[in-house]
Amino acid sequence: MNVILLSFLFAGLTIIFYLFLNSLYVKYRWTLLTPVLTTTTALIIFLLLFDIPYGQYMLGGKWIGSLLGPAVVALAVPLYKQRDLLIQNLWPVTLGVTAGAFVGMLSGLLLAKIFRFSEELILTVLPKSLTSPVAMQLAEGFGGISSLAAVFVMVAGFSGVIFGSWLMKLLGIDSSIGRGIGLGSSAHGLGTAMAFEYGPKDGSMSSVAMTLCAVVGSFLGPALVWLFF
Incomplete structure (x- = not known):
């Protein structure tokens, strides 16, 4: 089949899956129906079936x-609008x-050690709480597997989105700053998408x-590797 036609076909299929599954999420507001998670799952099943x-x-x-690049850059717009809030709460x-970066990296490292992962796999898990590009670079620099690091980042993002809202309700965290920092530091891009559902400040x-x-983790990561290996 023509390459151009295939490009339009699969791009269109992804958009259709996302729009449909996002409509389900908007209707039911169930965390497990988060469109990034459900769309990814649906696409994997589709590719395997056919x-x-x-x-x-x-x-x-x-x-x-x-x-993805323009979407990340676009985050600067609401950030600029809320600059006074950021300065006031620096x-x-x-x-x-x-604290979020430290706990995220240390918990991954300790859990991996408890389950007796190989050293290479532990070093791959370590930067899971950072954004994918940074996590992949750090994992490779530590001696881990960069491509697998991206998978752990996705797992961290999905789990942060799925359990984040529930944990914040349980702990009584209802401030924009608390929710935003919690979701952003634990679930990176996916958490940020969910945070915007609470409001622009979040x-x-x-x-x-x-x-x-990502910045803090770039310094903490090597320090943790030095301490534990």
Whole structure:
């Protein structure tokens, strides 16, 4: 089949899946119906059922992926609008993000050790709470597997989105700053998308947390590797 036609076909299929599954999420507001999670699952099942190679799907999927960069840059708009809030709460944000990055990396490392993962796999799990590009670079630098690090990042993002709202309700966290920092530092991009559902302040704080976590994690990661290996 023509490459251009395949590109449009798979890009369109991804969009249709997302729009349909997002409508279900909007209607029922059940965390497990988060569209990124359900769309990913639906696409995997579709490719397996029809025996479609991943490389063939990516002829169109890559066009969706290319929008990630502009989407991340677009986070600067609400961040700029909420700059006064950020300045007023600079210390709580900084301390919260640092604590979030530290706990996220240390918990992954300790759990991996408890389950007796190989050293290579532990070093791959370590940066799971950071955004994919940073996590992949750090994992490779530590001696881990960069491609597998991206998978752990997705798992961390999905689990943060699924359990994040429930935990915040349980702990009585109802401030925009608390929700934003919690979701951004634990579930990065997926958490930021959910934070915007609470409001622009939450989303802005989450985007700050996601960015700062990548910076803080770049320093914490090597320190933890030095301490434990």
